[in-house]
Amino acid sequence: MRSVGFNECAATSEEILTIRNSIIKVSKAIMEAKAHVRGFKTDHFLKEAIAEFDHLRNMLEIRPEEVAFQQKREAMSVCPEEYKGSTYGYPFFDKGFEMTNCSFGKKVSKLVTVTLLINAKKINHLRQHLPTLLKQVMDTYGNIPIIVAVKGSKENVDDLFRERQNLKLRYFLSTENDGKILNKLIYEVETKFLFIGRDIEHFDNDTRFERLIREMERQDVKIASGASRDSDGRWTKGCYQRALKNFTLILEEGYDSSSHECLYCDHTYSPFLIYTEFAKSVKFDGNLNDVGIIEDYFLTLMNNHEHQLIVCPDAMFHVDNTISNDIQLWRPFVKKWNVHQIKISSFPTITFPCDYNHCSKITGFVLHPCCLQELSDLIKFIFNFCKEQKMICELQEGTLLGTVKFGKVLPWERDGDLTFLTANYSVLQNIVDPARRAGYRVTDSGGLWCCVDNRTAGGTMQIHSASWEVQLYGQHLMDSEILRSKGINPTQILFDGQWVPAPRNPGLHARNRYGYDIYAHAQHWMDLGKKDSWLKYETRRFTKCREKRRHDCLDQFNGDGNMQFKMIVP
Structure with missing residues (x-):
């Protein structure tokens, strides 16, 4: 007969189950807090709390996997992969993990829809760049569904899209906000996954959709992204941690935890893959345009869900994205989130001037x-x-x-x-x-x-x-x-x-x-x-x-x- 450290006879089985579930819930929260803590004193006391909960869990025979906040599952849409060894990809190491054969794996073209948002004001760039980009997408993933939104004039654009059965072209006024456009595109998607190809400049096998899908399903997250590389060759992991307090938004590149060579993140500036049904439920803000729309999306996401984003840096997107320091363009975002400063990793801090009324003295709120x-x-x-x-x-x-x-x-x-x-x-x-x-x-x-x-x-x-x-x-x-x-x-x-x-x-x-x-x-x-x-x-x-x-x-x-x-x- 197993021994117990407390009087089981004094508690009903229902009460013991309630205690057990509470310990699991609190243990998960503390374990996750420990992964994100940076203060020395907080770290010390969390370690003490974890030691005590370890003792309680042992008494109640709670298995470690029951309190793990990173739950693992098996992929259902793409086949598993296996590592071939450290010398397999020598000397360039563009291979090493290889996908195995399986009966349930589907083609990416049946799983993913690619969405692109194009500003037609740059018509010459559009005519030169877009046909090449579309060809790269189809060369990589075959007859994959593509939805292209063009903002502005449709003159001299239609001929770029003829005889492409998998391609949908949608025109929007140049004055229509990006948030509304993206929401409209999302509702046309019929595949299980959706790719938000924001600022994408080049498309090839580095996107590694199979890898991202596999980890989304294995790690039970809703969004996956990768590293980014710009036209100057500058590579970044694409994983940011977020803090929003004291009227300051901070996005610092880095990570606290990882799994399967992917990083848990609060934010990314890279294009990303997302479950379509989830994208339809967590919409972009239709009142926001290019500047602030991604910051707003991930703030909203992280305020309402846990661990929805992973970044797998072995997937890489070729992008042309810059962070604007134009205060006027940031205004709608700043007004919505009531922030005074934005600090984004190595970029200069953006401080917004006090040129409109911030002095709302409402009980229960910190003053601006x-x-x-x-x-x-x-x-x-x-x-x-x-x-x-x-x-x-x-x-x-x-x-x-x-x-x-x-x-x-x-x-x-x-x-x-x-x-x-x-x-x-x-x-x-x-x-x-x-x-x-x-x-x-x-x-x-x-x-x-x-x-x-x-x-x-x-x-x-x-x-x-x-x-x-x-x-x-x-x-x-x-x-x-x-x-x-x-x-x-x-x-x-x-x-x-x-x-x-x-x-x-x-x-x-x-x-x-x-x-x-x-x-x-x-x-x-x-x-x-x-x-x-x-x-x-x-x-x-x-x-x-x-x-x-x-x-x-x-x-x-x-x-x-x-x-x-x-x-x-x-």
């Missing part, structure tokens, strides 16, 4: 960088005025707390707070004209009163930008004045790259103002429905996001720590 920058710029403008006028001004309240915790404005801020020495109130009133020239508006609320320690106290002022208000409160005595009187330099703290005045001990000030657990996170009192900020904050949780899977949802962040709000890695 442009919105936060607007407040930061206003605060720094005020401090620069204070410095020029030799006034004493300091960070205060949530603005100080954000600077202590993040070195900048809190990502969920709702206003700004500064203090000034009441004795400098008349000098501060001179800020009206400089503020107006800078595009700001000033409200002077007065409110001086007497007296504290034989000094006039109070005085309030509000300075407004398009989206923000900074409250300035007068105080009869301030830390910076006290330190100067002792011959000590006032304390400064780094705020958004600029050193600005702060209370003598900013960490102590913030702790005594807000109480317990200040380095964990709590949303603004306005978002919490409170009457003012003088409350006991509940930390370590954020308001539930009203829209699932948005990268700017606050509840996607941990309730503690500031590293997660810095630049991320895929």
